[in-house]
Amino acid sequence: xxxxxxxxxxxxxxxxxxxxxxxxxxxxxxxxxxxxxxxxxxxxxxxxxxxxxxxxxxxxxxxxxxxxxxxxxxxxxxxxxxxxxxxxxxxxxxxxxxxxxxxxxxxxxxxxxxxxxxxxxxxxxxxxxxxxxxxxxxxxxxxxxxxxxxxxxxx
Amino acid sequence: xxxxxxxxxxxxxxxxxxxxxxxxxxxxxxxxxxxxxxxxxxxxxxxxxxxxxxxxxxxxxxxxxxxxxxxxxxxxxxxxxxxxxxxxxxxxxxxxxxxxxxxxxxxxxxxxxx
Numbered sequence: 001x002x003x004x005x006x007x008x009x010x011x012x013x014x015x016x017x018x019x020x021x022x023x024x025x026x027x028x029x030x031x032x033x034x035x036x037x038x039x040x041x042x043x044x045x046x047x048x049x050x051x052x053x054x055x056x057x058x059x060x061x062x063x064x065x066x067x068x069x070x071x072x073x074x075x076x077x078x079x080x081x082x083x084x085x086x087x088x089x090x091x092x093x094x095x096x097x098x099x100x101x102x103x104x105x106x107x108x109x110x111x112x113x114x115x116x117x118x119x120x121x122x123x124x125x126x127x128x129x130x131x132x133x134x135x136x137x138x139x140x141x142x143x144x145x146x147x148x149x150x151x152x153x154x155x
Numbered sequence: 156x157x158x159x160x161x162x163x164x165x166x167x168x169x170x171x172x173x174x175x176x177x178x179x180x181x182x183x184x185x186x187x188x189x190x191x192x193x194x195x196x197x198x199x200x201x202x203x204x205x206x207x208x209x210x211x212x213x214x215x216x217x218x219x220x221x222x223x224x225x226x227x228x229x230x231x232x233x234x235x236x237x238x239x240x241x242x243x244x245x246x247x248x249x250x251x252x253x254x255x256x257x258x259x260x261x262x263x264x265x266x267x268x269x
Contacts, residue, residue: 129236
């Protein structure tokens, strides 16, 4: 199992039960957000992962999912981005994230679930990430795939 | 009184976890943090259905056991993913093992070298 974290936390992988931690230095990750930005990222050459293509408003649609699939761009959803929000913002963000995951699964995109931890106390256990993936609408095999085989194309 | 038939009895799972933090916590503090996070994520109805309970917490090892119904095991994992702080201190929660009996859970905790 793998996870995307900050570069300084890479040596903590075994402690948390992961095979390896990937950082932004190894994989070309671009932070998404607004609709136009998401579209630009998935069309750009060399981008491997589009991270968090959602915000409080609907910013992810089937068109972006299709372009991402054609250009072999993986879509990543991080737990850390949800934890940073509070109140109604967290609710809206999670709702949009669930919808985006549903679209990605329908379009058969390469979906990655990660912690995207920047500090040591933001690291998460494998089972917690699987639980989060299942909350987003994945089945158990899909959740495990998103933490394991989904990274194989990026290495 | 007629005993409850096995098919109607709820099946339980015991989740062994460890708290990593610079601070040591008491059972009451962990219980409060757990209740807060469960209520914040799945609410009252979810908490009732899951019938979660902090069965044991070894304060010396900072290892504990949560009981939950087998259907709500993954839901509780998702809840625990949102647990960041205990008593205003940042923590890392690590899940060690899920067992079917409390006896087995205790055996696993005894073998732990923390």
